[in-house]
Amino acid sequence: MRRPDQQTTTRPAPEATLGTGNGTGTGTGPAGPDAAPGTPPAGARSAGPGEPSGPPAATGTPAALPGTAGTGTAETGTAGTGTAGAGFTGFTGEPTAEGALAPYLRGQAAEFLRSLRLHHEYSAPADAGGHGAAEAARALRRAARRIGGSLHTFRAALDPHWADQLRGELAWLTGILAREHAYANRLARLVDALHLLSGPTLPAARGARAAGEAAGADAQGRAALGVGAARAAALLERRLTLARTRSHSAALQALGSSRFHAIADAVALLASEVPAPSGHAGRAAAASLLEPAELAEQRLLTAVAALPPDDTGPYNEAQDAAWHQARLLLRLHRYAHEVVLGGADPGLTAPGHALDLHRDAVEAAGAAAAAARTPRIAPATAYALGVLHADQRHGVESARAAFRETWPYATALAAP
Numbered sequence: 001m002r003r004p005d006q007q008t009t010t011r012p013a014p015e016a017t018l019g020t021g022n023g024t025g026t027g028t029g030p031a032g033p034d035a036a037p038g039t040p041p042a043g044a045r046s047a048g049p050g051e052p053s054g055p056p057a058a059t060g061t062p063a064a065l066p067g068t069a070g071t072g073t074a075e076t077g078t079a080g081t082g083t084a085g086a087g088f089t090g091f092t093g094e095p096t097a098e099g100a101l102a103p104y105l106r107g108q109a110a111e112f113l114r115s116l117r118l119h120h121e122y123s124a125p126a127d128a129g130g131h132g133a134a135e136a137a138r139a140l141r142r143a144a145r146r147i148g149g150s151l152h153t154f155r156a157a158l159d160p161h162w163a164d165q166l167r168g169e170l171a172w173l174t175g176i177l178a179r180e181h182a183y184a185n186r187l188a189r190l191v192d193a194l195h196l197l198s199g200p201t202l203p204a205a206r207g208a209r210a211a212g213e214a215a216g217a218d219a220q221g222r223a224a225l226g227v228g229a230a231r232a233a234a235l236l237e238r239r240l241t242l243a244r245t246r247s248h249s250a251a252l253q254a255l256g257s258s259r260f261h262a263i264a265d266a267v268a269l270l271a272s273e274v275p276a277p278s279g280h281a282g283r284a285a286a287a288s289l290l291e292p293a294e295l296a297e298q299r300l301l302t303a304v305a306a307l308p309p310d311d312t313g314p315y316n317e318a319q320d321a322a323w324h325q326a327r328l329l330l331r332l333h334r335y336a337h338e339v340v341l342g343g344a345d346p347g348l349t350a351p352g353h354a355l356d357l358h359r360d361a362v363e364a365a366g367a368a369a370a371a372a373r374t375p376r377i378a379p380a381t382a383y384a385l386g387v388l389h390a391d392q393r394h395g396v397e398s399a400r401a402a403f404r405e406t407w408p409y410a411t412a413l414a415a416p
């Protein structure tokens with residue numbers, strides 16, 4: 001799925017070549033979403049964003065995520081077992097659990113604890129609800145996602161029982177903390193879209209009118225939208241503000257629970273010591289992180305190759321799950337890249353942003369559709385919510401197009 005001149009994104013650049021190397025390396029991935037990152041976040045996503053949940057496979061190989069069956073060819077982009085880049089098996093300096101994974105996990109654990117301390121400080125009565133508390137909560141989620149994602153990808157190089165337990169708890173925590181932020185962003189997005197749609201000129205491409213509709217009917221439609229937009233905005237604000245308030249209360253309750261304190265204690269121990277695997281298989285897996293990192297990459301490439309074609313139109317909610325899965329796998333691959341190569345892959349920043357926009361548009365469209373099903377609402381309100389839903393589904397289509405344009409491995413999208 002890469003261009004011939006592109007190197008695999010997980011292996012470090014070789015320092016020397018082997019005289020006997022044949023230049024190929026094969027890798028297969030088990031069939032296998034967060035869902036998590038992992039399960040999807042609650043509300044519109046039911047669990048922690050980015051971390052897969054559920055017990056991994058019983059073997060030392062990281063568990064396959066649902067919905068990513070099969071393996072893909074990294075060079076050609078065709079389905080089936082394929083090469084994952086040049087042969088690097090004999091190169092020295094491969095990343096190990098002790099040299100790369102343990103420092104990464106300790107660093108993220110330290111960031112988790114620092115963000116938790118800042119969250120407690122900014123959540124004091126004098127600063128409650130301020131911008132600092134929200135930023136600290138986001139930093140807390142970021143660190144928790146990275147720890148959970150790394151525990152999932154590199155499970156075989158760690159104590160499996162410990163990794164599974166901590167990953168599940170972190171997925172619960174990130175899901176709880178993400179809901180309030182998601183509801184606030186969704187409300188702002190929908191209200192802003194209503195203001196734009198109910199302006200002097202209603203975009204013809206996003207309206208419910210055919211291209212050849214008469215000017216009088218067009219003006220009547222804009223008037224109906226203008227009347228219903230204010231009521232629709234008020235309805236959405238009531239629904240989403242209530243959901244946000246409940247999520248805020250749930251987050252406060254979770255942060256004060258014994259379950260959260262147990263998570264904080266486990267992360268505090270992780271900041272000083274990373275549990276090592278036992279047995280010969282575990283020690284062998286800890287000796288090199290390349291295989292699980294490449295497996296995470298292969299799952300991503302396979303999921304992207306299986307994405308539906310771009311000629312299916314915007315009203316295809318049944319295909320949203322495949323795009324959500326690609327987003328979660330991209331996140332896992334990005335975290336693995338940070339562990340193995342010490343930094344993020346800049347080529348995947350734009351595709352990741354496009355998939356985030358896709359998720360936001362999908363959830364906003366779902367919120368508009370849910371509001372339109374409210375009993376006994378006025379026809380003008382229902383009409384405005386219908387136009388808003390169509391607008392957000394067009395946003396879904398735009399996000400998919402942006403992903404296809406920015407995805408660095410063009411051949412991955414050639415598969416039907």
